[in-house]
Amino acid sequence: DADVTQTPRNRITKTGKRIMLECSQTKGHDRMYWYRQDPGLGLRLIYYSFDVKDINKGEISDGYSVSRQAQAKFSLSLESAIPNQTALYFCATSLTSGRGEQYFGPGTRLTVT
Amino acid sequence: QKEVEQDPGPLSVPEGAIVSLNCTYSNSAFQYFMWYRQYSRKGPELLMYTYSSGNKEDGRFTAQVDKSSKYISLFIRDSQPSDSATYLCAMSERAGANNLFFGTGTRLTVIP
Numbered sequence: 014d015a016d017v018t019q020t021p022r023n024r025i026t027k028t029g030k031r032i033m034l035e036c037s038q039t040k041g042h043d044r045m046y047w048y049r050q051d052p053g054l055g056l057r058l059i060y061y062s063f064d065v066k067d068i069n070k071g072e073i074s075d076g077y078s079v080s081r082q083a084q085a086k087f088s089l090s091l092e093s094a095i096p097n098q099t100a101l102y103f104c105a106t107s108l109t110s111g112r113g114e115q116y117f118g119p120g121t122r123l124t125v126t
Numbered sequence: 127q128k129e130v131e132q133d134p135g136p137l138s139v140p141e142g143a144i145v146s147l148n149c150t151y152s153n154s155a156f157q158y159f160m161w162y163r164q165y166s167r168k169g170p171e172l173l174m175y176t177y178s179s180g181n182k183e184d185g186r187f188t189a190q191v192d193k194s195s196k197y198i199s200l201f202i203r204d205s206q207p208s209d210s211a212t213y214l215c216a217m218s219e220r221a222g223a224n225n226l227f228f229g230t231g232t233r234l235t236v237i238p
Contacts, residue, residue, distance in 0.1 A: 017169070046225070053134065053230060054230065055132075055214070055228050055229060055230035055231060056170075056214070056228045058225050061224065061225060069224070071225065103169055103170070105169075109222060110222075111221070112158065112175060112177075112221050113158055113218050113220070113221045113222060113223055113226070114160055114172050114175055115172075115216075115226060116172065117162075117169035117170045117171070118169050119168055119169045120167070120168070120169050122167075
């Protein structure tokens, strides 16, 4: 069974729609992250959370919001989707007491038309 | 200048070849270095983890760090078609750092 799961795996939506991507983990990690991946730009950090009450903006948070509903759940919302938010989105987890390596989910391919 | 630079490739090699993948970085405070492998339509998976300078070997994979040159490498011996993937380097200043700094990835194809 996957340790980090993401839903949906694929989504096509229209400009202006609100969309939520969800991430769940069974690794028992306290830290969770949302990244987007674009060709030629690599992985860019959107938001990260060190625990349920600690949410931080990453490199490219504009146009996104997050919610940490529980230690194991971290969701990413696009309040009003725009075409340049078309990308591959990854959730990742890590352990504060660990070495710092992150473990990634399988990704959500989002297309905004 | 990006903090981590990685040649995007693509790189194509015949099966059995030795592959060398590289990243350079500008932040001399980086001490923790990782290599991730990402298959098509999958999430990155941790392949190698090293701390500070030196070499680390795991089967056909060797990670090498040269902090004086701000240069890290991943060597793959006896490359296999199953090694075909995108390889991303990542690094951080400390074990509990807020986030990792990633390279853009090198796409590798091993031809049978």
